[in-house]
Amino acid sequence: MQQSGTGSGSSARARFALGWLGYLGYELKRECGGNAVESPLRDASLIRCSPAVVFDHDARCVYLLAEAGAEGRQWCRTAALRIGRLPSAPRPLSNGLPAVQFGAADTAGSYLRKIAASQDEITQGNSYEVCLTTQIFSNLHEGVDPWEFYRRLRRASPAPFASLVQLGAVTIASSSPERFLSITANGRVRGEPIKGTRRRDASPEADRRLKRSLTTSAKTGRRTS
Numbered sequence: 001m002q003q004s005g006t007g008s009g010s011s012a013r014a015r016f017a018l019g020w021l022g023y024l025g026y027e028l029k030r031e032c033g034g035n036a037v038e039s040p041l042r043d044a045s046l047i048r049c050s051p052a053v054v055f056d057h058d059a060r061c062v063y064l065l066a067e068a069g070a071e072g073r074q075w076c077r078t079a080a081l082r083i084g085r086l087p088s089a090p091r092p093l094s095n096g097l098p099a100v101q102f103g104a105a106d107t108a109g110s111y112l113r114k115i116a117a118s119q120d121e122i123t124q125g126n127s128y129e130v131c132l133t134t135q136i137f138s139n140l141h142e143g144v145d146p147w148e149f150y151r152r153l154r155r156a157s158p159a160p161f162a163s164l165v166q167l168g169a170v171t172i173a174s175s176s177p178e179r180f181l182s183i184t185a186n187g188r189v190r191g192e193p194i195k196g197t198r199r200r201d202a203s204p205e206a207d208r209r210l211k212r213s214l215t216t217s218a219k220t221g222r223r224t225s
Helices: 008-014 026-032 070-084 108-123 146-156 204-216
Strands: 019-024 044-049 052-056 061-065 102-104 136-138 163-167 170-174 179-183 189-192
Touching: 019 163, 061 070, 146 163, 146 170
Parallel strands: none
Antiparallel strands: 019 044, 052 061, 102 136, 163 170, 179 189
16 A cells, blocks of 8 residues: 555556546536436536545555645545455455346437437538437336445446446446546646447357457547557
8 A cells, every 4th residue: 555645746656636526417518508408317416536545456556645734644544544454355246136127218219210300410511420329217226236236337347437426315337448538737638439339240250350340440449549
């Protein structure tokens, strides 16, 4: 464990900076000219992330970050003692999840009509690209422990930008391979959206060709530079 307070050196080693954590909902598009979309959740919810326990799984170490000062140092000491008392092995996963029933916000017909409307907007020159989505609902949240669900999600679909965020009564469990946007402290912006997809194939050889085509494509292949 490496213990330190907030600063450019400690934050850089931990590859994490203290700041705001939460979500900005799609409903915020009404603030920039988009159509209003109703949701039972808040349009946005953020908390100040200070201090923080940062796990570096590659280096197999833990960083404690806190704002400079006596209060931050005391928090680091207390957190280090609590972490030292944690069990060495995680709690075993439960036997399984309950059956899930899914429902969609759109019917097949309404979604096809939205596709046609999107194509018309492109034809008229009002847009050159439309990312058309819908919402899927389920009853899975009823009686499911969020932490257990997230652990199962990570095991079934490990991803570099997975996250579990609990904001009061709202819990977000995400397993995303995509970092849409990052902004450094010096104002440098980097976007890494992933848009390319390919179908799967029952033939292992054909499936490998599809995967190779996706990763080597100049348009959709993932770039790490």
